[in-house]
Amino acid sequence: MSLLKLAYRNLWRNKSRSSITLSAITVGLAALIFVWGFIDGMNEQTIENSTTYITGHLKIHKAGFHDDKALYLSMPHDLALQQRINDAPHVVAIAPRVEDKALLSGADEARGVKVIGIDPVLEPSVTTIFKAIKQGRYLQADDGNSIVLGDKLAAKADLKVGDEAVLVTQARDGSLAADRFQVVGLFDSGIDMIDASYVFIPLSAAQELYSLWGQITAWTLRIDNRQMAQDSARQLKNELGAGFDVLDWKQLLPEMVQMIRFHELMSYIVIFIIIVIVAVGVANTILMAVKERTREFGIMLALGTSQLQVIQLVLLESFILGIFGLLLGNVFGLLVTNYFANAGIDLTEFTLAMETMPGLTGSVYPLIRLDRVFFVSIVTLSISVLPALYPAWQVSRLQPVEAIQGVAKNAVHMAWGQTTSARSSTRLVFWRIAFRNIWRNPWRSALTSGATAFGLAAFLFLYAFTDGFFEQMIDNSIDFSIAHVQIEPKGYRDDYSAAYYLSQPDNLLTQVQQNPGVLAASPRIQVEAMISSPTKTEPLILTGVDSDLEPHVTRLDAVIIEGKYLKGNDTTDILLGRKLVDELDLRMGEKIVVTTQLADGSLVSGAYRLFGIYQTGNETFDRMFAYIGLRQAQSLLSMQDRVSTIAIRLQERDLSKITASDLNESMSGTGYEAKSWQDIMPVLVQMIDVTRLMFFVVLAIVFAIVAIGVTNTLIMSVLERTREFGVMLAMGTEPRFIVRMVVYESIVLGFIGIALGTLMGVLLVSYYSEYGVDLSDYSGATSAIPGLTNVVYPMLIFANLWLPTLVLFITGIVAAFYPASRAAQLSPVTALRHA
């Protein structure tokens, strides 16, 4: 009989053992395929949406424009050149654009927006935002001053189709420009970042607005293969020469590329964890399956089978199992992934959190990539064959007689016998047997508890990492911007406008300070505004602060890197973030102009002198805010002694919610409300929820694999000891005691695994909480997240950890019941006859 046939029959002979090994391989592989598909789907969707809605695959600018988006770096709209580019290889379509920023004013409010002037005829062949029109229509060839904007932006600016909106900006020559536009359509791309910040106007209207007659700032292109964008960009660049820059989508959307890399890194870690746990589970099962058959191999050796043939047989058996596991794993993995690839995984509950991931819509559609499937299949096959090498080699070296007699070569631990305590009860003896059984096969126990330990340690670390991540976001947001609690007029949070205010703030301040939890409080004014340097305009949030009180509430004064913090409330000094200063190319002491809207909708500007530069390390903070004295802001906005909000610092962060509700009680009927940081940053709270959700999915997969591993180990160890159980039963041991003994074993294994895992996890976290995890390579991904800097310090929060640990422990115990009840149901006669 050929070895192959023998191997095949051996697998059929012990169906439970084979099916257990098979299930370990199948579940592991299917999980790997799904998890990777989910992540790929998320990334693919981000790229596809970001490139097709707005950006296009390639962009051509005048040389230098990409680095310094100043309008004097525009280029002539050369139709002959446009046609030439259109005819170049791989180019499918081309459209000219004028792109810049502006302040959009609706009925009573101004908001910073990104303006894209498009050719209504050519643009739809490059980008697809026209498909997302949900009210009104897209721009047409003969449109004059028409505007199309996102539904989110329209809602915030209180604009409907047919309304008139005003765009205010700085023209090419530096003068203030404004024009009226009629809203003709609203789009809903499902991506909040797009729907809340982009407006489209006809190219001609944009050229008029920005004084760019006959000029454009970019051509945007669609090519036939997005993956080849880099090559196509290089070819075009060669063709066009040094006067132009050609950028592919990866250069145009560096933050997205970094975010995807960040996701990929996380997914590699998760996939690595799953691979290790699957590997250990499979290795363990195979190790035991071979060990259990020592006697059988002894007979084969005695009959003249060569050592090599025994090794081949064992390897063949694992190989056959691996192949079946591969098939089943692929079938299940692909079926599940494919189902969700069509149905989508609905994450709309977490839309706010999705905002921080540009390009993502409410549903994620997993993506099946055959190269990934192939890779995980090969990995799974290897981990199902390689672990068999060791026991195969060991078995082949046995003396046939020893093997047949099943003589244990390994010495036994004398010390254990001698240290037996004199006191013991029935229960204790089963504990003792369980403990010693674990010692009996140290390799098996080490692998089983090792897998549990590894899964737990990895989980603890990742959890601590995200906790550190979130703690940093929360603390920085509180310290540098929003404080613990803010009192503000109802409606203000949806519309940072001078139309909402607190009157008589001094009375409120006195009242607030009487609350025992309050450490300090400071009045503020906050409105949306535009800031202009001689060459550029950027949207931001203008904040008027009391220079004496504010440092007791937020700590921006501690991160001034150049110049000084504000002194006095009525100077014309302004404080800006590092990032904004760089973008506007400003120097200390230089003058800048801030434009904003009064409560009645009219525009107003003020000139300020750059007095200090702060750097929090987070790009959003370092770009989005400008600070002036409170009195100065009040006079700019004609607000007399009114303010927008009162920011409050508490003794402890945990008091935020309760203090907010206390304050709300005392202010009921005033039209003012107190909001805790959780109310102010729902995005952050949701992001924590969404991350937790993802973690629980990963955790569930890891636990399922650990459970299967524990079950396998115990089934094998029960199988191995069938005769021993037979003896115990024969001597009158009740079946329930047998169940107990097996469960005790699992408790001991689980306990060791959890203790080790916790120790490893805690050590890892302590190390990194000291030195931090440097995410500089992914700074694009972190800058999109308010409050996060480049170095994350993992943080163990025990309240978040006991539950998963407990669940893991219970999983192990529950997993033991099946093998335990199998052992208990043995008929003593059959068990005694077991070889």
Added chain:
Amino acid sequence: MAIVRTENLIKEYHQQSIVVAALRGIDLTINKGEFMALVGPSGSGKTTLLNLIGGLDTPSSGRIWIAGQEIGSLSKRKLSALRLWKVGFIFQEYNLIPVLSALENVEYVMLLQKIPDKERRERSVSVLAEVGLKGLEHRRPQELSGGQQQRVAVARAIVSKPSIVLADEPTANLDSATGGALLDLMRDLNERHQVTFIFSTHDAMVMKRAKRLVQLKDGQIVNDKIKPD
């Protein structure tokens, strides 16, 4: 006084569609203090009969009394208790619990019987001394020779003073000197403590020492001979 009685005991096994009769109507009475052996060729039904008497298996029909109690109708749990209190086993393969020391193996049954620590310990030590293993109490089975292991098994079987001790080919794995010594030990225990021993065996040494020989063939008793002392 009859310690074991069987009445028309029949045991059939179903192998696929074929019915194999292992025992075909055994009527047997064994009195307290006997030292008897079931003999006969392989497949004659010796082990099956032993298993039925020990409550490890249930008969297809017929009845069995152990110490006056009919056991054919007992639940699994009651059978378990019967084995715990009334029956001691000695196997060909020794079958000690490998992770327990000699002393702990002997104590095991008394633990299940919830006998107090002190008494349990004393009885185990003394019975181990009685089987000639003084000083080896804390060895694990792997650290004992075959003969020593079987002595532990004997100690384990008799320590809780069962009504009967069933020994299935107890000497088959031992050399003749060791086997002989073990049999002398059991015979001695039988005579001094009136422990009832029932053997199943091929071994001439066992047959020579047994006081009664019951010969089985094809599931039936073909000869029942009490040897004069």
